[in-house]
Structures are given as C-alpha cells and as structure tokens.
Amino acid sequence: MIGNDVIDIMQSRKESNWQRKGFIEKIFTLDEQLLISTATDPESMVWILWSMKEAAYKVYNRQTKIREYIPQKLVCSIASQNHDSITGNVICSGKTFHTNTILSEDHIHTIAVSHFDDLNKVIEIEKEVISKDKNGLPYLSTALQNTIQDVSVSHHGRFEKVVTISTSPIYN
Numbered sequence: 001m002i003g004n005d006v007i008d009i010m011q012s013r014k015e016s017n018w019q020r021k022g023f024i025e026k027i028f029t030l031d032e033q034l035l036i037s038t039a040t041d042p043e044s045m046v047w048i049l050w051s052m053k054e055a056a057y058k059v060y061n062r063q064t065k066i067r068e069y070i071p072q073k074l075v076c077s078i079a080s081q082n083h084d085s086i087t088g089n090v091i092c093s094g095k096t097f098h099t100n101t102i103l104s105e106d107h108i109h110t111i112a113v114s115h116f117d118d119l120n121k122v123i124e125i126e127k128e129v130i131s132k133d134k135n136g137l138p139y140l141s142t143a144l145q146n147t148i149q150d151v152s153v154s155h156h157g158r159f160e161k162v163v164t165i166s167t168s169p170i171y172n
Contacts, residue, residue, distance in 0.1 A: 008157025
C-alpha cells in the first residue's frame with residue numbers, strides 16, 4: 001500500500017504559522033519536537049515530519065478504513081538524511097510505514113509504503129487515469145488486466161503528485 005504528501009513551501013508559509021503557541025506540542029511527539037528544535041532549519045523539519053505523518057496516515061487509512069485526526073499517534077523517526085532526501089519510518093498503532101522524502105527548494109514530497117521494498121517500485125502517474133472507491137480512496141483500474149491498483153494523490157499549492165507502486169520490474 002502507498003501514501004504520499006506534497007508540501008508547497010511558499011504556500012505553507014502563507015497558510016500556517018508553525019511557530020504559533022501550541023502548534024508544535026499539538027502535532028508532534030516529544031522526540032519529534034527535539035528533532036525540530038535541534039535542526040539546522042527548524043521550519044523545514046516541521047514540514048518534513050508533517051509530510052511523513054500525512055503520507056503514512058494515507059496508508060493507515062487505506063488499511064483500516066478509520067478516519068481520525070491522530071498526528072501524535074503517527075510517530076516519526078529518521079533513519080538517514082542528506083541534502084536532498086530523507087528516509088525514515090512512521091509507526092502508528094503497531095504498524096510501521098517506511099518513508100522516503102525528497103527535498104527541493106520549493107516543495108517537500110514524501111512517499112510512505114507498508115513494505116520497505118516497495119519504496120524502490122514507486123512511480124508517478126497521470127491523475128486522469130484514477131477513480132475512487134466507495135470510501136473515497138483513489139485507485140487505478142486497468143480494464144485490460146481486470147485489476148485495481150492502489151494510488152495516492154496529494155496536492156498543495158502549486159504541486160500535485162499522483163503515485164503508485166509499479167507492478168512491473170523497475171531497473172535502476
């Protein structure tokens with residue numbers, strides 16, 4: 001299963017004051033708050049962690065069909081980081097979601113999957129080819145193969161990302 005989240009950095013600066021009283025404490029665990037407070041760029045870390053939580057929540061929601069506001073139940077950890085990407089995990093209700101976050105000057109994009117190996121199979125697709133099920137969850141329906149495939153849609157400001165896990169081998 002797959003989830004994703006994209007954040008338009010310019011839009012987030014217009015829409016949300018992450019430094020307002022109580023925001024950090026309401027959304028992030030104590031360990032996540034420590035990551036934010038010790039980051040060289042605290043603002044970016046806020047949106048990286050938020051994006052990880054959102055992407056993982058989409059997988060959690062698809063698995064459980066439970067819709068609820070649970071930011072502190074989605075517990076983020078960072079496994080590795082460089083200047084343009086971060087890998088990590090989000091744990092929620094005993095389930096582990098593996099994440100890969102791509103950083104650019106103007107947006108942050110996180111992919112979350114339930115199986116680690118699927119991170120290497122993620123592809124971006126066109127939005128026109130997707131539908132939604134009775135729960136409002138997006139999927140890709142292929143008439144030729146008579147299959148339904150999970151997709152994740154995210155949009156914020158100037159950016160939209162539609163991703164799925166490829167069923168064909170991907171060679172790097």
